[in-house]
Amino acid sequence: MRSHVEPDFETAKNVLEHALRRRELITLYCECMVKYEGRAYSKLERGERVVTIKQDNTLLVHKPTGRNPINWIKEGASIKFKTGDALVITAESINPREHMMINISKVNLLVSAELSDAEEVSIVGSEADMARMIYEKPYLISDDFKPVSLEEQTKYGFIDVMGHNGKGTLVIIECKRVTAGLNAVQQLRRYVEKIKKVKGVKKVVGYIAAPGMSKNAEGMLKDWGYKFARVEPPNRNIVDKSRQQKLKKYLKSNS
Amino acid sequence: MRSHVEPDFETAKNVLEHALRRRELITLYCECMVKYEGRAYSKLERGERVVTIKQDNTLLVHKPTGRNPINWIKEGASIKFKTGDALVITAESINPREHMMINISKVNLLVSAELSDAEEVSIVGSEADMARMIYEKPYLISDDFKPVSLEEQTKYGFIDVMGHNGKGTLVIIECKRVTAGLNAVQQLRRYVEKIKKVKGVKKVVGYIAAPGMSKNAEGMLKDWGYKFARVEPPNRNIVDKSRQQKLKKYLKSNS
DNA sequence: GCCTAGGTCCCGTAT
């Protein structure tokens, strides 16, 4: 754990190089200007930001607000430091071919440490979980649905749940964990058309399984003769509702 | 600029509350466990991470590697701190309704500062820039293309560039700044079909303008009778190529 | 508020 308050450029450069070599996670509070070129070109004029260099050489520039970095280079970049009138960080990557330059006019704080974290996050509530739920509870779609395959890469495309209706008609289901839009219907359409063509059958039943659909998507669904089954993704919004009511009031009174 | 190395929980809580009230940007190097529930449910077991609270109450948990936060709550959350066996941070938001809990067993470092940054990033090379370029240089599509409208929300959909061929036939163009896939073709198809229906015309020329197309997308494009125009987005990949060759060698020799 | 579509999307997975 190293912490340097307002180091001069030369000190900062030495500390940064040392930390980078030891694969430490670096955080820099600084005043900087950023240029990026690669998949696009961008320029960010001077301002105070937080620059992070992660242990895989991911480089992030964060503004004081917002979820996403305003500038970044993905893992595996080649990172270098120079001093002069300013402290300059350059990051370069191939694939995608891109380059970033951070011109730092003032280092307010520089900290670094090696973090140890072997854990992976476990998430419940994905589209895959939803498909699994439907596979196990086919009545969520209809009384006669008999699922056969799950999340399978077929030559017709990647189909969430596939089965039949007990009378020889194929049924395919496209799941969406949120309101289904035009895209979802077109995805379904692509799979249905392809399967019809390849199998040489006339009728295939297509379903969108989702908590809801947009109005236009619903129209398109009807135009193409597909069906909708209202299905909530598993484990969504289990946040206590009464607590949320209180929060709503609290945020209102504090705004 | 405040910096605290290995503060006890009570100190950390006081500093955090003070910093939060003053809308400072907070960075915490710590050992923690994270639970999230809302749009899904997730759990992340104990490990060393960096927790960031931004000046708009965005909350980020970063692992030592990777571009994206492993857990987060978007801006405007209600954030609270508690102490006991651990230092516990809770964040709660409505819309989307979600809740996060960070159980911190060790605080390695706590820093905070108020950042001032009024600048917005300027980016060149977006799809909109590409559409504008085509509008100004219609010969990039074909010799007879006459553009009329640009990036317009029509009742047929949001159409990048629309025009005609000088002989009364409508031409619509869907731009993609990267290799166009199946989705792009289906988007184009949606617009063309809609415009045919609403205008009651038989022929509308549809173009994909992109640096390239995937094989399947190309097949679908032909099936539907649309066309492809190879167009590079403006200001892409201006990174020096010779420098990149050197970098390639360097990264190879260091791996 | 919903809907639509882009993004320097990122990211995993399958071919």
Added chain:
DNA sequence: ATACGGGGCCTAGGC
């Protein structure tokens, strides 16, 4: 390597 699709996507722009 490319390609395809999900994501707790995020974010901006219309309506």
